[in-house]
Amino acid sequence: MIMIKSVEQRYDIRLSGTGGQGLILVGIILAEAANLEGKYVVQTQSYGPEARGGASRAEVIISNSPIGFLMVEEADIFLALSPEAYTKYCYRVKPRGIIVVDEQVNPKLYLTKVNVFPIIRTAREDLGSEIAANIVALGVITVISGILNISSVEKALMARVPPHTIDLNLKALHKGCALGMERVKSEEVEKL
């Protein structure tokens, strides 16, 4: 049973994009990393009937105490890797929540302050593989949110991806971290 002693101090993270972009994997890695750090964590997902394409959403809740309600309603951290995902979920972010979007999302859609990153372009141009975009995004949000240590995310990543892809994925993670770090240093992002 979930013995909730007091009201939870929790971070609600919503990761969204197109089916096949690997957002559920990002959710699992974040959850694994939180687990490695001894935090309470739950990860859920929602998906349509498509294995590829369609809207995809993964959610992670990280807390210092047992977690009750298992859904993310208003996110503390919201990632959108596609314009559709941004449009669908941008209303459901807390007032002080952090929004991270790929540059492909049309700026005309922005409702509030968003943090735009060349996530997909970085994966394509620097890593030669667009499918690594999810891990670039993982790096970005790890740094920007500051909830988890990069070392535990690295460890969780290495345990979850196929062995022959570890190098590429670590590179992607570090690229993402670097993108995030630049932004944090310029103090454009208010840390949680």
Added chain:
Amino acid sequence: MIRKLMQGNEACAEGAMKAGVDFFAGYPITPSTEIAEILSRRLPQAGGKFIQMEDEIASISAIIGASLTGFKTLTATSGPGFSLKQESIGFAIMTEIPCVIINVQRLGPSTGAPTLTSQGDVMQARWGTHGEHTIITLCPASVEEVYYLTIMAFNFSERFRTPVILLLDETIGHLRESIDLEKYDHIKILNRQKPWVSPDKYLPYATEAGEPPPMAPFGEGYRYHVTGLVHDESGFPCTGNHAAIDKLLKRLNNKIIAYLDEITLYQEVKTEDAEHLVIAYGAAARSAASAVALLRREGVRAGLLQLQTIWPFPEKLIYQKSLGKKTVLVPEMNLGQYAGEIKKVLKDKTLLVPISQIDGQLLQPRKIMAHLKGEEKHA
């Protein structure tokens, strides 16, 4: 203590392995399929057997057959498949063949919404098969509870010679959460009682002191008859003997009801001093836990009774825990299937508030809290 991140359906497969499952038969259906996928890999590693059958009915039939050879058996399904399995669940009840049926509930009726959560099968678990009968149904609210209650489902099934239903919901089945497997190492794994008499003296349905009858596996020299027809102690049909029919049906009920205290598993949070008691099960209990914590912060004396065993109905427990409460709130992802049962216990002494959400989303804590808004605040 090593906490491992695990999905609910995965914890179910691991719990089954821990309980000593030997045989799984199933048919692919969302959102339960992971259980079959994992066991197709795990079972042969342990020398067990896995088979994907041609349909849901074949799956439950196969596990009942395999159980008759002495195996611990399991099938997993969701709403539409659970409906199809009902006749054979009745067969397992009538013939007293242990087996475990997992139903990862999805939104129905019909095809409904395969990937959306629901608690719509609570009454189907209780009354899905025809005829007067009693069934054990367990309902986990966390990944850790999935593991624990899967072990308990096997234990109850073996102990009472009866099918046991484990009712998950899509939220819990697909939830990833950390779990400490070693925490449950102390649970004693129960195995069905074999006969101690020689084959010539064996009466397959003869009982002593209300205990379930010992069960001989097929192939070990105890040649006997198993039928879904009403039968006497010898196992042969007794359709013309009304006294024997009465005795059989009452015994099938009593062998479970007599052990209701042992079967009733539950957890509670701050129920002692609570003015308002929330009674919940499954994923909705997690929402209730949040609601109770938030209400307490606001000074409302709320408490939670989380039922892990929902059937047979824990009437005494609910009566005792509700005694003196101002309100009993029952949040469910159906239109009050369980609240209706609780109402029968409370009669009109305590205000019963059923709280429903059937839109395919997890029940929200604020729905529970809204009912207590304006309540007198206590320091």
Added chain:
Amino acid sequence: MPKLFNVKKYLRMDKMPHIWCPGCGNGMVMSAFLRAVDTLQLNPDKVVVISGIGCSSRITGYLDFNTLHTTHGRPLAFATGIKLANPALEVIVITGDGDATAIGGNHFLHTCRRNVNITLIVINNRIYGMTGGQYSPLTPKGENAATAPYGNIEPELDMCKVAEAAGATLVARGGTSQPVLLEDLIIKAIENRGFSLVEVLSQCPVYYGRLNKKGNVVEMLKWQKENTVSVKDVNKLAPGALKGKVLTGVLAAHYRPEYTEEYEKIIKIAQGK
């Protein structure tokens, strides 16, 4: 002349008299089955007989083996569970045409396909007897039944052809009018390491016979004799003489890997042996 042996040692004599009507073919099939068991000297402790629902499915109550009287249409699914769990058991399913090919049609196809080492004996009386004479998938077109008062418009199923196409490794047809052949076919079916079907042409004088004016049991058996042709004699017949005749004997025999043996290999792979 069928062989003589002590049939009582395989029967639960205290469960007699049986429920079958006078003239029913079920007892004849039971007798042929028990002669086969005796000839093969099977250990009764290791024999499991499984039936579905219907008149013929009551057979399990009378046989002194491990017996399982299941739900309607599902005996093959129960049998698959038992055989896969314990391949050392000799698993035999005895059921009727409605149980095997209508409500149990899906299990019939897939048990053939998997080639599980199970012997299926279908007692085909061309009608649902227990419920009072409704038409089954084996009721010939044009015949009458309790639910076909104006004649049956559905064509009948050739379960032997279906079984062969679906992958059964031994397919045979016999009849109650040929007890020696029937015993021999059941022996071959039990000996086959794979899924075997023995379709048994049988008679239901009370419903099928009466509703279709087929006469008494003797006349029904005579009809059966006159309208069946052994597969061995097919080449000897004049062209066109086969029309309207039913073939008996071993209709198909193939070798294919048996399911439970294949699964043992899976266990070895999974265990890294």
